[in-house]
Amino acid sequence: MDKIECTDKIQELLFNIPLFKDLPSNIKQTLLEKLDCQFFHIGKKEVIARQNTPCKYLYVLLEGKLRTDIIDALGNEILIEYIEAPRTFATPHLFSADCTLPATFTVLEEGILLTATKESFFRLFAQEPGILRNFLRITGNCTHCTVKRLRMLSYKSIRSRITAYLMEHRQAGSDTVTMVHNQQQLAEYLGVTRPALSKEINKMAKENLIRLDTPKVHLLAPDLLQQFI
Incomplete structure (x- = not known):
């Protein structure tokens, strides 16, 4: 300095x-x-x-x-x-x-x-x-x-940490989250590896829990997501 x-x-x-x-x-x-x-x-x-x-x-x-x-x-x-x-x-x-x-x-x-x-x-x-x-x-x-x-x-599971993050950052009165971290930063923020994070996000998308529209994530089933946290 x-x-x-x-x-x-x-x-x-x-x-x-x-x-x-x-x-x-x-x-x-x-x-x-x-x-x-x-x-x-x-x-x-x-x-x-x-x-x-x-x-x-x-x-x-x-x-x-x-x-x-x-x-x-x-x-x-x-x-x-x-x-x-x-x-x-x-x-x-x-x-x-x-x-x-x-x-x-x-x-x-x-x-x-x-x-x-x-x-x-x-x-x-x-x-x-x-x-x-x-x-x-x-x-x-x-x-x-x-x-x-x-x-x-x-939270012990990666899915729970992802869900908690999305719920914390969702826009008021909306089921949309504008991501403030890229995937590497998010992995570090959640305390997980990037490959594990990417795999879990893709699984959540395939299960129609979320939809990815970079840099936005749409919560397709907020009530179902709540069960993970």
């Missing part, structure tokens, strides 16, 4: 993330003075933070894209999510009891990263209750997403 100066463009990106968005102008003007922070250019394949290391900073991805992986008890690498700017990440672990990161964050697309020390960010809470409210809301959303992710990985 290469340290860079904060520009007007970077400040604009910073104040568009949910944590700092809609703050009064007087708070925005002094925020960077109150935070002990640094800005970095991050390159592809760089590791920003590693699993099982202490979370010492508030992390804000201002530009770029990250991949989040965990190594499970069996030594398998499991894709958790893709993180796209602009947003904070790893927020639930900043003030947790042991402050240990549960995952490794790797750069997929180069961008800009802000890091701020935990101590300076904590002081900011006391001075600006609005930022504290935003932080608690973001942390709650992250926890909810983690619970959903772990629930999906708890």
